[in-house]
Amino acid sequence: MLDYFAEQKTRIMGFLERYFDSKKAGYSAGNKWGPDTVRRLLEFTSRGKMIRGGLVVMSEGFFRDTPSEDSFKVAGALEIFQSGFLIHDDIMDGDLYRRGEKTVFSQYAGMGRDEGAADPERLGQSMGICAGDLAFFAGFDILTALETGPALKNRLISLCAEEYFKVGLAQMNDVYLGGSETEVTEEDILNVYRYKTARYTFSLPLMIGAMLGGASAEVSGQLEEIGELLGMIFQIKDDELGIFSTDGELGKPVGSDIREKKKTLFYYYIMESAKNQGDKTVLGMLEGIFGNPNLVPDDLQTVRDYVKKSGVLERAERKIAQYSREIERLINVTILDKKSINWVELLLKYSIERVM
Numbered sequence: 001m002l003d004y005f006a007e008q009k010t011r012i013m014g015f016l017e018r019y020f021d022s023k024k025a026g027y028s029a030g031n032k033w034g035p036d037t038v039r040r041l042l043e044f045t046s047r048g049k050m051i052r053g054g055l056v057v058m059s060e061g062f063f064r065d066t067p068s069e070d071s072f073k074v075a076g077a078l079e080i081f082q083s084g085f086l087i088h089d090d091i092m093d094g095d096l097y098r099r100g101e102k103t104v105f106s107q108y109a110g111m112g113r114d115e116g117a118a119d120p121e122r123l124g125q126s127m128g129i130c131a132g133d134l135a136f137f138a139g140f141d142i143l144t145a146l147e148t149g150p151a152l153k154n155r156l157i158s159l160c161a162e163e164y165f166k167v168g169l170a171q172m173n174d175v176y177l178g179g180s181e182t183e184v185t186e187e188d189i190l191n192v193y194r195y196k197t198a199r200y201t202f203s204l205p206l207m208i209g210a211m212l213g214g215a216s217a218e219v220s221g222q223l224e225e226i227g228e229l230l231g232m233i234f235q236i237k238d239d240e241l242g243i244f245s246t247d248g249e250l251g252k253p254v255g256s257d258i259r260e261k262k263k264t265l266f267y268y269y270i271m272e273s274a275k276n277q278g279d280k281t282v283l284g285m286l287e288g289i290f291g292n293p294n295l296v297p298d299d300l301q302t303v304r305d306y307v308k309k310s311g312v313l314e315r316a317e318r319k320i321a322q323y324s325r326e327i328e329r330l331i332n333v334t335i336l337d338k339k340s341i342n343w344v345e346l347l348l349k350y351s352i353e354r355v356m
């Protein structure tokens with residue numbers, strides 16, 4: 001599956017480079033930051049796996065033999081949107097590295113330090129916010145250039161705006177839950193997963209690709225539902241990798257969710273398990289680790305050991321299995337052809353088994 005995404009990534013990046021090159025004169029007018037920001041956006045985007053963009057092309061391929069130019073335009077737009085979200089996310093989380101390199105805001109902060117800025121950290125954060133905003137503007141500009149009919153184009157733009165609005169709200173909820181002592185439920189966490197990650201990562205590109213391919217509303221709806229479940233699996237697996245991977249494998253600092261006390265499903269299961277066991281020593285130790293800005297490797301190993309021995313990992317795997325069964329049920333009643341169903345099954349396998 002990663003080979004497929006890598007193949008589409010080359011074509012998506014080719015489109016994005018042509019798009020930004022065509023806008024060079026306008027972006028360079030009156031200031032030096034246009035070329036600088038475009039360079040950073042392209043470099044940052046190029047380090048992603050481009051799953052969202054690849055899914056647009058894949059889904060359109062369910063309904064036509066040759067991908068359209070519009071599918072690569074939408075794919076490029078979705079990847080630029082993703083870069084904007086990640087740039088802002090890194091600022092909110094204070095993460096200095098992403099995809100093995102310095103995050104965009106930390107690059108700007110470094111520039112500020114080199115140039116003797118009075119407050120380089122604030123400068124970096126402010127410049128990063130602006131760069132993320134520019135990514136969103138570029139994404140919508142790309143969508144306005146689609147060659148499909150005006151009715152479909154407007155529907156696609158509206159669909160993106162609607163889903164990204166939900167992402168923004170879910171991000172606010174994630175920030176609030178992580179920064180407060182509010183008690184959360186499993187459903188609270190799953191709703192964050194659903195609207196912050198699952199739908200815009202899988203449902204949105206699968207729906208858009210289907211619409212570009214001329215699929216019926218019924219089929220697009222089936223892919224929307226399958227995509228949401230795939231996204232839930234993807235996010236739960238992401239949480240697992242955030243605990244058990246290395247920095248090089250994951251592309252972001254391992255243990256960052258623990259350090260920031262993110263209210264992930266693993267956090268919820270860990271704390272519920274520790275409370276149910278009634279061992280105040282273990283509970284106090286875990287509570288001291290989550291939210292500790294000075295997390296050390298031994299702390300991370302303590303969490304890993306607890307997740308394995310307490311049944312937390314098995315509980316998360318059961319949740320993944322539950323979603324997998326629902327996907328299989330939907331596949332059995334879908335009106336997709338056999339080849340397309342095989343691609344969906346490969347997506348499911350990738351989401352469950354991925355290691356990065």
